[in-house]
Amino acid sequence: QVTLKESGPALVKPTQTLTLTCAFSGFSLSTSGVRVSWIRQPPGKALEWLARIDWDDEIVYSPSLNTRLAISKGTSKNQVVLTVTNVGPFDTATYYCARAYSGTHFDDWGQGTLVTVSS
């Protein structure tokens, strides 16, 4: 059974760096073709893809945020970490991590974690 779970701070102050962790089980990020992405959704708004890391360590970022994002494999082999620098109120959102087994679509999602940026 595939599971993903996001964790991180619920509240972050403007200009700070947000660090989120996706802990997963039931699959390996070393398996050829597997990709893990971060996706966010501001309250009442649409889904927005942020970043992706692949089984072969390839990394791709959304062009709209790429200067503020960093994605990496965590210290545990079953973790993916996302950092967002210089956050602002516009970064308030539910952040999801999701697995793309075949690479083109998201088969499995975490429960999401709501992050509020406020002073």
Next chain:
Amino acid sequence: SFVLTQPPSVSVAPGQTATITCGGNNIESKSVHWYLQKPGQVPVLVVYDDSARPSGIRERFSGSNSGNTATLTISRVEAGDEADYYCQVWDSSSDHYVFGTGTKVTVL
């Protein structure tokens, strides 16, 4: 970057058919995937690769893709189908994922 446009809302009576469109430039050249998201819940994949259904998704959900428009069709709509629906593609030219603007389906 590739843009996917959906109608903000669709209303349908129970038992009728709901049609949700997803517009994009020559979208037929891409594989389109659809998710439903109920309030406060996680998105769920309901159609992938234009028209395939994941295990456990009912046959009432079907998809098609032609020209500049992909379509998700929900047959025999039930009250439980009320949700937001999003289309999504992987744009191979940019290697980016793109989500549509989302459509709220209301069952009258």
